[in-house]
Amino acid sequence: MINESSCLLLCAWIFRDVPSDITIEVNGGTFSLHKFPLVSRSGRIRRLVAEHRDSDISRVELLNLPGGAECFELAAKFCYGINFEITSTNVAQLCCVSDYLEMTEDFSKDNLGSRAEEYLDSIVCKNLEMCVEVLQQCESLLPLADALKVVSRCIDAIASKACAEQIASSFSRLEYSSSGRLHMSRQAKCDGDWWIEDLSVLRIDMYQRVITAMKCRGVRPESIGASLVNYAQKELTKKSSLWNPSSQTNVDSNSTLHEKLVVETIVSLLPVEKLAVPINFLFGLLRSAMMLDCTIASRLDMERRIGSQLDVATLDDILIPSFRHAGDTLFDVDTVHRILVNFCQQDDSEEEPEDASVFESDSPISPSQTALVKVSKLMDNYLAEIAPDANLKLSKFMVIAETLPAHARTIHDGLYRAIDIYLKAHQGLTDLDKKKLCKLIDFQKLSQEAGAHAAQNERLPVQSIVQVLYFEQLRLRNSLSCSYGEDDPKPIHQSWRISSGALSAAMSPRDNYASLRRENRELKLELARLRMRLNDLEREHVCMKRDMAKSGSRKFMSSFSKKIGKLSLFGHNSSRGSSSPSRNSQRTDSKVIERTCASTE
Structure with a gap:
């Protein structure tokens, strides 16, 4: 009162x-x-x-x-x-x-x-800022404001206004190039995204409904991603130390529950398109989800999204600290392994062509191979970073190294460096464990410097050192073969064997399959030519038998000489009169080749 x-x-x-x-x-x-x-x-x-x-x-x-x-x-x-x-x-x-x-x-x-x-x-529905103010007032008027459709009208107005502003901004950036073609300038890409700051003042439930409506209206995924990044940074940094580890502020349970709700909601609103949000933001969101103990579905969704664009990540991104008890590893290796598995699975599923004709490309390397090489270097650096951890088990170290396919690493210097650091930090390993670990290295793919270091590395098993010395000897022979002439078959054969092995190791299965298809096509054409020649010989043989039965030996000899002239097995004609049958024979040959190729394929 x-x-x-x-x-x-x-x-x-x-x-x-x-x-x-x-x-x-x-x-x-x-x-x-x-x-x-x-x-x-x-x-x-x-x-x-x-x-x-x-x-x-x-x-x-x-x-x-x-x-x-x-x-x-x-x-x-x-x-x-x-x-x-x-x-x-x-x-x-x-x-x-x-x-x-x-x-x-x-x-x-x-x-x-x-x-x-x-x-x-x-008045209100014609202005985006006023709609945001009304939505703020509706936060304390639910559910009546929702029943009166005040909230829905403001949300629809915001989505429509943002979409219209984006279209107008796109048209304003159209300009003619020097060649007279119309294109969109790259300056001021986000002129139509001024509403991002306005939406950051909304409560998370209202913000979720606005972003969902914008997606339905067709707002660009990049704009949606920029808004999510801005909202997350404001909501998760103003009350807690989630994204600022140096801060030691104590947060209450209500604030923690609010941040957990914010993280789970933002994860559900992320665009499905790749690179719509920066990958460092995805890793930061994943760390927050792990600290706040968000739902497993949210964390798995984040790992899947990160795995789809792991090739653009950095070492600082994947160094995720472990939030478990003190006896565990310093870094969360299990999470990185799941992300790596997601990368390999999406690479196989998304890059798999629908038609085998795609393999017939003559390009020496595919985009997926480029991504694999980048991720292999990233994982080798990651293994070298976590190798000194005394609590890191051999099984966890090996499962990270074994996840990528064999053709992902064209050079094994990074993997050798990581294994050498692990052997140095874990000197209590048995000889059997050392052998298992060193089997991951293909010593033929070591550079000259790494091979020289491995040959003198006492931490490696004896069998591994023998392999290093053997391949070093082959490399030396290969370098010496360059001084021999082309008439010497032995060095040339050795050089071909070593270089072809390195080439096949660097080629992906897709490129090998394309090469096999080309060879198979050439063999089919050659087989068609042989079948055509065989048909001609059979027809001539039948004609000669018929002539032998009708005429005597003298007529047979003259007929036989004429038939031999028509065959022209060696491609030479002795007279002008034989040129016309030769042309007819060539036309017949081409038709037979076409029919044979069609039936073979």
Whole structure:
């Protein structure tokens, strides 16, 4: 209850010529008013007065009135005909209180409800900033504001306005190049994204609905991603130390629950397109999800998204600290392994062509191979970084090194360096474990410097050192073979064997398959030519047998010489008269080749 001086202050605008005959109590506020102005505008108060006509009601308590005493004061002013300004900061409350008090057109013309609705549709929904202000006011008016569709109208207006601004910005960046072609300039790419800062003041549930509506309207994924990054940085850094490890502020449980809700909501709103958000933001979001113990589905979704673009990550990104008990490893190796598995799986599924004809490309290396090489270097550096950890088990170290396919690493220097660091930090390994670990290295893919270091490395098993010396000897022979002439077959053969082995190791299975298809096609053409020649010989053989049966030996010899001339096995014609049959034979050969190739394929 408010004191008497407050009552006088609240009711200072009411005329005092007629004494009040009804007292309204609203959320601790008391208003001494008159029945007639209220009954003429409010259907709810009219019904309450009519129900207690016999007892001459003089006191009414309005429970759960939206907006509280301040909002009821505006409604009472409207009933008394006192002018006040409808703004974006009170229009949502006026819509809700007019519905609560039933101030509709059924009881009075141009009532408060219609006035507020008109302002909302004609003024607020035409301006994005005002829509955001109304949504902020609706946060304390739910679920009534949602039932009156105040929230949905503002959200639709924001999404439409942002989409229109983006289209207008795209048209403004169109310009003609020097060649006369129309293209979009790269300057001011985010001119139409000024709304990002405005949306960051919304509560997470309202923000989620706005972003969902923007996605449905076709707002660019890059703009959605930029808005998510901006919102996450503001919500997760202003109250806690999640993204600022140097800060030692203590956060309460309510703040932790709020941050957990923010992280899970942002994960669900991330665009499906690759590179729509920076990968360092994805890693930061994953760390926050692990610290806040978010749902497993959210963390797995983050790992899948990171795995799809792991080739653009850096070493600092994947060095995820372990948030478990003190006896565990310094870094979360299991999470990195799952991310790496996601990368390998999406590489196989997304890059797999629908038709085998795609393999016929003559390019020496495919985009997936480029990504594999980048990730292999990243993983080798990661292994070298985590290798000194005394708590890192051999199985976890090996599972990271074994996940990538064999053709991902064209050079094994990085892997050798990581294994050497692990052997140096874990000197208690058995000989069997050392052999298992060194089997991961292809010593033929070591550079000359790494091979020289490995040949003198006492930490390696004896078998590995022997392999290093063997391949070093082959490399030496290969370098010496360059000084031999082309007539010496032995060095040339050795050089071909070593170089072809390195080439096949660097080629991906897709490139090998394309080479096999080309060889297979050439063999089919050669087979078609042989079949054509065989058919010609069979026809000539039948003709010679028929001639032998009809004529004598003299005629047979002359016929035999003519047939030999028609065959022209060696491609030489002795007279002009034989040129015409040769042309006919060539036409027949080409037709037979076409039919044979078609039947073979």
